[in-house]
Amino acid sequence: AGVRRYKWDVKYEFKSLDCYKKLAITINGKTPGPTILARQGDTIIVEVTNGLVTENLAIHWHGIRQIGSPWSDGTEGVTQCPILPGDNFTYRFIVDRPGTYLYHAHYGMQREAGLYGSIRVLLPDGVAEPFTYDYDRSIILNDWYHASTYEQAAGLSSIPFVWVEEPQSLLIQGKGKFDCSKLVTASSDPMACNTTNPECSPYMLTVVQGKTYRLRISSVTALSALSFQIEGHNMTVVEADGHYVEPIVVQNLFIYSGETYSVLIKIDQEPSRNYWITTNIVGRDATAKTPPGLAILNYYPNHPKRVPPTDPPAGPIWNDTAPRLAQSVAIKARQGYVHTPPPKSDRVIVLLNTQNKIDGYIRWSVNNVSFTFPHTPYLIALKENLHHVFDQHPPPDRLHEFTTYDIYGVVNNTNATSSNAIYRLKFNSTVDIILQNANTMTENNSETHPWHLHGHDFWVLGYGKGKFDAKNDPKKYNLANPIMKNTVAVHPYGWTALRFVADNPGVWLFHCHIESHFYMGMRVVFEEGVEKVSKLPSEIMGCGETKAFKKP
Numbered sequence: 001a002g003v004r005r006y007k008w009d010v011k012y013e014f015k016s017l018d019c020y021k022k023l024a025i026t027i028n029g030k031t032p033g034p035t036i037l038a039r040q041g042d043t044i045i046v047e048v049t050n051g052l053v054t055e056n057l058a059i060h061w062h063g064i065r066q067i068g069s070p071w072s073d074g075t076e077g078v079t080q081c082p083i084l085p086g087d088n089f090t091y092r093f094i095v096d097r098p099g100t101y102l103y104h105a106h107y108g109m110q111r112e113a114g115l116y117g118s119i120r121v122l123l124p125d126g127v128a129e130p131f132t133y134d135y136d137r138s139i140i141l142n143d144w145y146h147a148s149t150y151e152q153a154a155g156l157s158s159i160p161f162v163w164v165e166e167p168q169s170l171l172i173q174g175k176g177k178f179d180c181s182k183l184v185t186a187s188s189d190p191m192a193c194n195t196t197n198p199e200c201s202p203y204m205l206t207v208v209q210g211k212t213y214r215l216r217i218s219s220v221t222a223l224s225a226l227s228f229q230i231e232g233h234n235m236t237v238v239e240a241d242g243h244y245v246e247p248i249v250v251q252n253l254f255i256y257s258g259e260t261y262s263v264l265i266k267i268d269q270e271p272s273r274n275y276w277i278t279t280n281i282v283g284r285d286a287t288a289k290t291p292p293g294l295a296i297l298n299y300y301p302n303h304p305k306r307v308p309p310t311d312p313p314a315g316p317i318w319n320d321t322a323p324r325l326a327q328s329v330a331i332k333a334r335q336g337y338v339h340t341p342p343p344k345s346d347r348v349i350v351l352l353n354t355q356n357k358i359d360g361y362i363r364w365s366v367n368n369v370s371f372t373f374p375h376t377p378y379l380i381a382l383k384e385n386l387h388h389v390f391d392q393h394p395p396p397d398r399l400h401e402f403t404t405y406d407i408y409g410v411v412n413n414t415n416a417t418s419s420n421a422i423y424r425l426k427f428n429s430t431v432d433i434i435l436q437n438a439n440t441m442t443e444n445n446s447e448t449h450p451w452h453l454h455g456h457d458f459w460v461l462g463y464g465k466g467k468f469d470a471k472n473d474p475k476k477y478n479l480a481n482p483i484m485k486n487t488v489a490v491h492p493y494g495w496t497a498l499r500f501v502a503d504n505p506g507v508w509l510f511h512c513h514i515e516s517h518f519y520m521g522m523r524v525v526f527e528e529g530v531e532k533v534s535k536l537p538s539e540i541m542g543c544g545e546t547k548a549f550k551k552p
């Protein structure tokens with residue numbers, strides 16, 4: 001196995017990704033940042049320089065389990081102190097599995113300022129995939145806001161609450177198009193919003209007739225659930241979060257923030273024209289606010305800028321959850337590549353997802369607890385026995401009133417509590433998590449939450465509508481060929497059941513991948529086998545009560 005070294009300079013730069021000029025966080029001048037290309041077993045070394053001047057930084061390697069390197073997970077508050085402005089930090093980890101992964105900032109709401117990119121891990125030389133294709137391409141989807149993350153974070157933690165609203169644009173591989181005529185205030189800067197700016201010319205994927213393309217499609221949206229489609233072409237889903245999928249053919253690929261999929265497309269349509277690649281928001285009514293994201297599938301040798309002769313196809317109806325649930329259920333492990341889950345679990349943790357208030361502030365909670373981080377990262381606190389830095393009482397495995405909780409209504413008392421207590425799992429035990437959705441504080445409203453687990457893949461055992469029935473629903477679990485993933489959606493008014501083995505020594509975040517929900521407390525932390533973690537590098541220290549451990 002090889003070693004791949006990267007040197008990244010992270011800084012703010014003015015970018016016009018959707019033609020509107022705003023500050024974005026870039027890596028070596030780019031957003032999305034460079035794609036990390038590696039082979040299974042390689043060691044990745046990324047030397048990061050924080051050039052953000054007035055802002056801390058941390059970078060997470062989403063989907064990489066960090067076996068033996070839990071301090072490289074890049075989760076500020078959990079596995080490391082933030083990288084201070086002007087400082088360097090070196091992430092070092094092994095990519096032990098082939099597949100499609102992501103990286104992104106994991107400090108505050110920094111991810112949505114543009115620090116993100118793809119990780120593509122190939123099989124070792126001579127090992128074949130269970131499908132064939134001629135070319136391999138990565139496409140990252142994102143939503144894009146014109147307000148700064150500071151304005152958004154301040155709004156979310158204010159009374160009255162200021163919601164981030166729907167994004168201004170959708171970006172396909174970092175490119176979008178905002179209608180500049182919608183701006184309320186004109187600017188004297190001719191480039192402040194200029195649709196002729198080449199920086200916002202649409203992403204173009206040039207393809208050759210008769211060939212098959214593997215598209216690695218991933219989403220790092222701040223808020224939006226998306227549907228992705230290619231006009232006139234079906235997509236065959238073959239990979240999800242680094243695991244082979246029993247192939248299914250789709251016209252709309254539904255994708256939630258933090259998920260990655262590979263699809264195969266065959267270039268077999270009328271070759272004298274180009275086709276639209278589009279993405280739309282689903283699950284929220286953004287039709288009047290966010291235009292679809294557009295890119296061009298360019299059939300060589302047509303001019304790549306030639307606009308397709310048709311209108312971009314309309315996306316699916318935003319509030320129809322049935323096809324989204326159907327796709328979730330249809331994603332199964334590929335025959336011949338099934339990892340069978342342990343038949344039974346040692347512990348079941350039910351996590352009821354609710355929107356609440358604490359002292360008048362709007363928050364998101366699980367089991368009525370909205371999560372806060374201590375000043376000292378858990379990994380260091382636990383390794384160095386600094387037990388006073390966070391609440392030692394275990395958080396609830398199940399809200400005691402769960403059986404009587406009405407998931408379809410707005411509860412009378414929406415008040416929650418906040419805590420920094422964590423779930424401590426027995427090393428090597430098998431844990432089931434039931435994510436239970438509910439109504440928000442708005443009547444007849446339940447949202448989709450993509451939950452992401454650090455440090456593990458989990459089996460997706462099942463999805464259901466309504467309230468989880470602890471007696472009967474487990475009998476319907478798919479134990480035969482469940483897909484393994486690291487991110488999974490809990491659909492409106494539904495539940496999702498997962499199983500994982502707590503076999504990775506470290507401290508791991510589990511959270512909703514919607515940036516504002518995460519920020520508002522929709523997260524928990526798991527610890528397992530921390531005593532097996534080897535000596536922590538002093539580079540991760542320096543904040544809270546860890547100052548004494550940092551070598552000069």
Ligand code: C2O
Pocket residue numbers: 060062104106258452454509511513
């Ligand atoms: Cu991709 Cu903790 O996130």
Ligand code: CU
Pocket residue numbers: 448449450512513514517518522
């Ligand atoms: Cu959420």
